[in-house]
Amino acid sequence: MSEILFKEIGYTVEKLNSEIESGEIGLPDIQRPFKWRNPKVRDLFDSMYRGFPVGYLLFWANGLPDGHRQIGTDAKQRVPRLLIVDGQQRLTSLYAVIKGAEVVRENYRKERIFIAFSPKDEVLRVTDAAVRNNAEFIPDISVLWRGRRETTVKDYLDRLRTRRPVDEEEENRLREAIDRLYDLRSYPFRVLELSSDVNEEDVAEVFVRINSMGITLNQADFILTLMSVFWDEGRTDLETFCRLSREPTTAASPFNYFIWPDPDQLLRVGVGLGFRRARLEHVYSILRGKDMETGEFSDERRDQQFAILREAQAYALNLENWQGFLKVPLRAGYRSGAMITSQVGLLYTYVLFLIGKRDFRVDDFTLRNVLARWFFMTALTGRYSESPESRMEQDLAVLRDVPDGAGFAALLDSIVRDTLTEDYWNITLPNELGTSASRTPSLFAYHAALNLLEARVLFSKMKVSELLDPASKANRAALERHHLFPRGYLAKIGIADTRDVNQIANFALLEWPDNVHIGDQSPAEYYPRYAGRLSKEMSYWHALPRSWEKMTYHDFLAERRKRMALVIRDGFARLWQ
Secondary structure, three states, rough: OOOOOOOEEEEEEEHHHHHHHOOEEEEEOOOOOOOOHHHHHHHHHHHHHOOOOOEEEEEEOOOOOOOOOOOOOOOOOOOOOOOEEHHHHHHHHHHHHOOOOOOOOOOOOOOOOOEEEEEEEEOOEEEEEHHHHOOOEEOOOHHHHHOOHHHHHHHHHHHHOOOOOHHHHHHHHHHHHHHHHHHHHHHEEEEEEEEOOOHHHHHHHHHHHOOOOOOOOHHHHHHHHHHHHOHHHHHHHHHHHHHHHOOOOOOOOOOOOOOOOOHHHHHHHHHHHHOOOOOOOHHHHHHHOOOOOOEEHHHHHHHHHHHHHHHHHHHHHHHHHHHHOHHHHHHHOOOHHHHHHOOHHHHHHHHHHHHHHOOOOOHHHHHHHHHHHHHHHHHHHHHOOOOOOHHHHHHHOOOOEEEEOHHHHHHHHHHHHHHHHHHHHHHHHHOOOOOOOOOHHHHHHHHHHHHHHOOEOOOOOOHHHHOOOOOOOOOOOEEEEEEOOOOHHHOOOOOOOHHOOOHHHHEEEHHHHHHHHHHHOOOHHHHHHHHHOOOOOHHHHHOOOOOHHOOOHHHHHHHHHHHHHHHHHHHHHHHHH
16 A cells, blocks of 8 residues: 555534634635635525535645744744635635634635524525524624624523513523534544645545545645745735736726636736746745755745746736737737637737746737737647647747847747638648538638728628727627628528538528528528629638629538638738738
8 A cells, every 4th residue: 555645634613613723723724715606605604503514624734834824813933834716615615704704705805604503493595684683693703703602692682572472491501502502613624634745646646536526636726825824925915916807997007899708817927927937836946945866855946936037027017018918909909808709819919928027028018919820820820729838838838049139029020920821721621611510710810800801791781890899898799790691591491400501601691680681581682682782802701702692501511611711810910010
């Protein structure tokens, strides 16, 4: 049998909370923010009250040197010896309810969890307005464990007596129920503690193997944990930025229509800029101050590496840089995140933007145009769709020999040209357009090209870019994807398979009233009524072959794919002008 990687230790709820406060146990960390909904927190306390088992906790002895603050509380006494790997939600629930502490929700806002208790029925409820007005309930059980037990019991009984009589026998029963709830501080927890010799990859493997939810821990999780220990302000900055990116405001903010990033995504941007790495495999060890040759840890080395990350992250979260970068996808013809199939590709483009601006001093005008061409290429080809870290590592590696800003721009443009070859435009791209997938890079590149070409919507005076504006909201989208060969018509001629009907070459962008009026008529029926609105230029934008309405369906698809590929190529050519 292999060496046992853990030991089993018994804890009570009181001891767990005490060691969180003292800094022995770090909370929160790996799975922050708090994801459980309040009814699930209530269920946890109900199970404990009934004496049911509620699972184990998995800790990791981190082996970090002393001298820094712990995670999760205001008392800054020591570095946590133990980090929570599994059971974060349960441990956070225990601490938040018993200590009356706030939790950080997935929207990065803080809130208290209020659980109520009815001693008469021995029922726990999530506190709401009805519960607060019901004298049978203690509306916030947290007060029982915060030095106000007797006062709480007295206040509860006094309030109850204003609503109904309470004799001595019932009072004793009510007090006994409250005492049983209070005694949850002695509830036993089974804790498995992983040795500090276990590395982060093995910890993640242990977690996945024993966690029934099958959640996968990644390297970003461990680095965010490390930030909570040694640079909690940095992690808080990431979370604040992510929260503000989701909140529209008239003030300067990171809000945008392209991406609502999560902390681990922005962490990758900082790491990419600071360390020129996309793989986080070794960054965790580097930030711990580990010498990759000797395996020894150094406080000085750790501080140096965190200083690099601190500077890079500040640059990445700078609003001028962020908002300046968001003009890149706009320049490339992309109007919103709805047109982007890879957030990773967008963020890796941001890394290159920051490197070009900070490290190579490329002027804003040149940088925006170079990165617009780069982003269009990566979005169209799905450059970062498979093994994105490995691909980005390669892209970062070729920058090592670049001498200056001109070399930076020339290198990226060279990669773009080498990727978008004649064979790509004439063979690969038309084949990629032969799909019925509703979200495909080639389709959105076609829409981006229409924006770049300042194309008008089919049969309309409105520009595509105007009707794709993400700020426009209505009950029904102003712009719809219209079947040029309507579904009902195709069914009549024996073409009913969804993969055939929903070929992207069968779709055109149309204002929704026109889409409604066309209905299921054949192209030969409805097109003559709209032919007067169709110019030669509009036929080109929408890739319509001559006499397309009379073509067989499959011949039409084959011809239109070629023309759509040409429109994409022509739109992309605008980025070189």
